[in-house]
Amino acid sequence: MNKILTNYSSIILLLVGITCGSLIGLLLPDIVPVIKPLGDIFLHLLFVSVIPLLFFAIASSIANIGQHNKLGRILSVMIAVFVLTIIIAAILTIMVLWLFPVTASQDASTLSMALPDSPTISWGDRIVQFLTVEEFAHLLSRQHILAFILFSFLIGIAVRRSGDVAKPFLQFLIAGNEVMKNMLNILMRAAPLGLGAYFAYQVQTLGPELFGFYAKPLGFYYIFGTVFFFVVFSCYAFAAHGRRGVKVFWKYNITPSLTALSTCSSLATLPSNLLAAKSMGIPDAVANVVVTLGNTLYKNGSAISSILKIYVAFAILGWNFFEPMTMVTAVGITILVSMVAGGIPNGGFIGEMLMISVYGIPNEAVPAVMIIGALVDPLATVLNATGDTVAAMLVARFSPPEERTAVSSKY
Template sequence: MQEILKNYSNIIQLLIGIIVGSIIGLLLPQVVPFIKPLGDIFLNLLFVAVIPLLFFAISSSVANIESNNKLGRILGIMSAVFVLTIVIAAIATIIGLWIFPVTAAKDASAAIESLATNTDDTWGDKIVRFLTVGEFANLLSRQNILAFVIFSFLVGTAARKTGEDGALFIKFLNAGNEVMKSLLTLIMKFGPIGLGAYFAYQVHTLGPELFGFYAKPLAFYYIFGIVFFFTFYSLYAFIAQQNRGVTAYWKYNITPSLTALSTCSSLATLPANLDAAKKLGIPVSVANVVIPLGNTLYKNGSSISSILKIYVAFSILDWNFFEPTTLITAVGITILVSMVAGGIPNGGFIGEMLMISVYGIPNEAIPAIMIIGALVDPLATVLNATGDTVAAMLVTRFSGERFEEVKEG
């Protein structure tokens, strides 16, 4: 018993914080505005720390990879894993909706917060802004996270190619990586209070809305998403490392899952994912490339919600969702939404606009699509964020890298 308490003390503390927060959110809503700042402070600390963590984690990892062939192999297998598993999530959702059809309320009158977008930009402008920034200072904003990831990747590549002259810089990158991991350990000690406060806010804000007009599609998403979470992620962990992989994944995935559920932020979950990857024995050369890139480009939860949004829009308009061309197009849109729009600010909104333009969906269905996107966010974030770790396990398996010994505690 004492050993269990020692190994799981951090998780137990997080669970206590979340349970207390949930109770406050349900029974003491008047207290929520006073404790939410504690959650915001915790989240802000994570966001501030995660930028330098990303830089040192990615650049040091790439700098220490022995050869271009190894790096290329990791990136190639990572891309294949991302695309294949996103398609699997989309197809599984389509099958689920075919077996268990849900009817959305044909009410588009709910208030939607307007999301600003620049309609004058060409697609070329969007791609440039997606991949790069015009000022170095702009790299440090989490709004340009993919550009920052690419920059960190290039710095690591340049350091590796410099040879002897770059050895001292690589040593600096490695030291910085260790320092940032220690900083995040300190920040996570505030986790039970911060996550508890933020969970109180989530329960208070989203709880009543879950039983409104969108109960059936939301019930489908949460039930299907939970089944998908445990079934498919267990399957992927088994493929990666057999029974040992399944046991280890669920042991060390608890903290990332709770962090994602409480914060509704994949970026805030990234430090917990990197820590879980270390405990899972995923090689640093894989984890520090796949998990940060997956944070932006790999989103199973978005894949499932994308299919559900299209289904709901077709349901409202009395269109046939299960027509073959519609289904093929839906899977294609899902890949774009999950792997491209995820790295753009308000990427979900861009995905919704893509659906509207491709299918010619009229305005009456737009609010329903956006409401569903907001209400499924907690579970979608869990699926998006924690999928990065199991993807790194699969990349380790198929790239020929060896799992390190799983560290206890």
């Protein structure tokens, strides 16, 4: 018993904090504004730490990969894993929707939500804004995370190409990575209090919206998403390292899952994801690349919600979603939304705009799918964030032999 308490004390405390926060949100809503600042402080500290963590983790990993061709092979395997598993998520969602249709009301009163203004700029200009910024200082904002990741990636490649003269800078990157990991270990000790307070706010805010028009689509998402979380992720872990892979994944995936559920932020979950990946035995060369890039480019939860939102929009308009070209196009949109829009401010809105432009969906159907996107956010974030570590397990399994040996020694 003492051994269990020692090994799982942090998880137990986190569960206690979140449970207390849930009860406060449900039973004592007047207290929520008093304790919410504690959650905000914790979340702000995490966000402040994530930017330097991303830089040091990505740049040091890229710069420290010994062979030039090994980086290319890791990235190739990563892209293959990301695309294939996103397609699997989309196809499974379509199949389950076909078996268990979700009806939607066409009552216009349920669609009352103002659309945000969309600037009239070309897609070429959008791509420039997504991938670059005008000044270095803008890179340090979470609003330009995709540009920051690209910059960190290029720094790592530049260090690799600079040879011996860059060794001091490489040591700086490696040391910075270790320092940030230790700092995040310190911050996570406050997680039970911070996440408990923030979870109380989430329960109080989202609770009243989970009924009425949105009940069936949300019921589908939360039931299917939960099954997907346990069954499909377990299958991926088994494909990576058999039964012991499943055991190790779920042993260390609890803290990232609870963090994602509480904060509704993949970025805030990144620190605990990296710690979990290390505990799972995933090599740093793989984890620091796959988990950090996956935080922006790989989102199972968004893939499922993208299919569901398209389906609901079609149901509202009385259109047939299950035509072959409609479903193939939906999978294509899902890949774009899951792997591109994740690093873009208001990326979900980009997904809605893609739906409108590709399918010619009238604007009146868009508010409903936007609200669904907001209400599924807690579970979507869990699927988005924790999918990164199981994807890293798969990448490590199918990466060069020396990487595979490193990870298998843990099991």
